Each structure stands twice: as C-alpha cells, then as structure tokens.
Amino acid sequence: MKLRLGTIEDAAEMERVAIAAIGESGYTPEQIDAWLSGFSEERMRELCATSFVMIVEANGDVAGFATLIERGETAGELDLWYVDPDFKRRGVGKILVRAIEDRARQQEMSAIWVDASQPATHRLEQLGYRVHDDYKKTVNDVVFRNTWMVKRFI
Numbered sequence: 001m002k003l004r005l006g007t008i009e010d011a012a013e014m015e016r017v018a019i020a021a022i023g024e025s026g027y028t029p030e031q032i033d034a035w036l037s038g039f040s041e042e043r044m045r046e047l048c049a050t051s052f053v054m055i056v057e058a059n060g061d062v063a064g065f066a067t068l069i070e071r072g073e074t075a076g077e078l079d080l081w082y083v084d085p086d087f088k089r090r091g092v093g094k095i096l097v098r099a100i101e102d103r104a105r106q107q108e109m110s111a112i113w114v115d116a117s118q119p120a121t122h123r124l125e126q127l128g129y130r131v132h133d134d135y136k137k138t139v140n141d142v143v144f145r146n147t148w149m150v151k152r153f154i
C-alpha cells in the first residue's frame with residue numbers, strides 16, 4: 001500500500017470508493033440513497049481542486065481517501081473519509097487520518113473537526129477525537145444523527 005496526494009485524475013476512483021463505502025457504512029437504505037445523492041465524479045473533481053486530498057493506493061487502485069478543508073483561520077475539518085469495503089479494518093482509515101493530522105500541524109492548525117456519522121464515532125474516539133455535540137441533520141427529507149468531534153493540537 002502506498003500513501004500519496006490525491007489529484008484531479010483520482011476523481012472517478014474516489015467516487016467509486018465513496019459509493020462502495022457508503023453502501024456498507026451501517027446507514028439504512030433510505031439514508032444511503034440520500035447520502036449518495038450528493039456524490040458525483042464532478043463533485044470529486046471540485047474537491048480535488050479545492051481541498052487537500054490524501055489517498056491510500058493498493059495495486060494501482062484507490063483503497064481509501066480523506067480530505068482536509070480549512071475551517072476559519074485556525075482550524076481544519078476532516079471532510080471526507082472513505083475506505084473501500086474490500087480494504088476495511090486493515091488500518092487504512094487510521095493511516096489517512098494521521099496523514100490529514102500531519103498536514104494540519106504543518107499548516108499550524110489548532111484543531112481538526114469532524115462531522116462524524118454514527119458508525120464512525122467509535123473509531124474516531126480511538127484515534128483521539130472527542131465528542132463536541134450530537135445533532136440531527138436532514139438530507140433529502142432523511143434524518144441523520146451526526147456528531148461533531150474535535151481533536152485539538154494546542
């Protein structure tokens with residue numbers, strides 16, 4: 001496996017991984033449909049152009065990716081974090097989060113925020129993120145219970 005920066009050429013593969021990961025994320029079928037409505041290759045291209053993207057590659061394919069965006073002047077957000085189900089539970093998610101944290105520290109960010117889905121909160125806690133608050137959000141009339149989590153560096 002190889003850790004590298006993502007580029008616009010990865011957009012189609014990132015979309016594939018996001019769709020596969022969301023399908024096995026623990027969401028209900030209605031939540032999966034609602035969540036997938038926001039994904040497209042075009043959105044991934046836009047993300048590659050506007051955010052910091054890290055990719056774990058395995059045998060030439062994208063096994064997982066994570067993105068970091070700026071939140072205000074001093075903080076960042078782990079925006080997308082997806083691992084291909086074929087590569088789940090092998091530490092790919094952790095490698096990606098650590099790479100995003102390294103970048104945030106290099107950028108002298110004071111904290112990383114995550115708008116975490118319920119199934120991801122446990123792993124994020126293991127990786128040092130703390131619950132800030134739980135809230136409900138609605139996407140295409142479907143309710144999601146998400147949790148804002150944060151890891152502070154100073």
Ligand SMILES: CC(C)(COP(=O)(O)OP(=O)(O)OC[C@H]1O[C@@H](n2cnc3c(N)ncnc32)[C@H](O)[C@@H]1OP(=O)(O)O)[C@@H](O)C(=O)NCCC(=O)NCCS
Binds near residue numbers: 087116117119120
């Ligand atoms: C959340 C997600 C990114 C985690 O990716 P991952 O690569 O499976 O993450 P890791 O391998 O680092 O850790 C996952 C689990 O595998 C375990 N694990 C890691 N390496 C392992 C290994 N070598 N052997 C056995 N287990 C291992 C971890 O301890 C962790 O266990 P737990 O969560 O049951 O306590 C992935 O499951 C995913 O894409 N989910 C769907 C989308 C989603 O919810 N994204 C997050 C939105 S905030």
